[in-house]
Amino acid sequence: MTRVNLHPLLTTQYPAPGVIRYQCAARILNHEQSCCVTFGGLRVDRMVAEQVLRCVRPHAIEAAIEAIENLQSTSDERVHQKALALEQARYEVDRAQRRYDVVDPAQRLVAAALERRWNEALKVQAQMEQELATLKTERPASVTATTKAELLALAEDLPCLWDHPSSSPQIKKRLLRTVLKDILATSEDKTIRLVLHWQGGGSYRTAI
Numbered sequence: 001m002t003r004v005n006l007h008p009l010l011t012t013q014y015p016a017p018g019v020i021r022y023q024c025a026a027r028i029l030n031h032e033q034s035c036c037v038t039f040g041g042l043r044v045d046r047m048v049a050e051q052v053l054r055c056v057r058p059h060a061i062e063a064a065i066e067a068i069e070n071l072q073s074t075s076d077e078r079v080h081q082k083a084l085a086l087e088q089a090r091y092e093v094d095r096a097q098r099r100y101d102v103v104d105p106a107q108r109l110v111a112a113a114l115e116r117r118w119n120e121a122l123k124v125q126a127q128m129e130q131e132l133a134t135l136k137t138e139r140p141a142s143v144t145a146t147t148k149a150e151l152l153a154l155a156e157d158l159p160c161l162w163d164h165p166s167s168s169p170q171i172k173k174r175l176l177r178t179v180l181k182d183i184l185a186t187s188e189d190k191t192i193r194l195v196l197h198w199q200g201g202g203s204y205r206t207a208i
Helices: 041-056 058-102 108-139 145-163 168-177
Strands: 008-015 023-024 036-040 180-188 192-197 203-205
Touching: 008 168, 036 041, 036 180, 041 145, 041 168, 041 192, 058 108, 108 203, 168 180
Parallel strands: none
Antiparallel strands: 008 023, 023 036, 180 192, 192 203
16 A cells, blocks of 8 residues: 555656656665556546545535534633633632631641642642643634635635646645645556545545
8 A cells, every 4th residue: 555646655757748657666766676556647636636626615615614613612612611610629729728727736637638638629720720721722713704705715716726827736735735634545456546535534535
């Protein structure tokens, strides 16, 4: 099993102008070794581009925005619940301190027990504060109306931009790496099977 394009084990060959071939790097490192997989790149590149453009079309962008908003709503609820837990922890610290302050110092065993409870309450409070700070840091940023409009407009124009003669390969590669985690290729009975793994999870399978 070999990763396509996004993995260095599969190399890109240009045997003639306008011709692309992918093949495993083993053949280059050792010319006597048979190539585990090799295939033409034009059809593969076109197929990958079509799937990427399909995923970023307006409906897909809308679904992504909705998913982000749902994730943010869930995150906000977690932050709220953690804030309530921190408020309770602070109350427990205050109560433990008040109990310790009023105990008779002569009652050493009681004072020691109350001091331990106070320290334990302080530890819980510190833990709650750290967890709340982490949740706030990890909370996804909100998607503004302007950002939504820009994403939807981009999705509408992207197919034309992709096929435009002035669109650079570097921009296309950046988009592919943003959307795709990796591509796996296997060769079986002269059939090349491809599996596209998306960055957000899920996959797409096809054969050429």
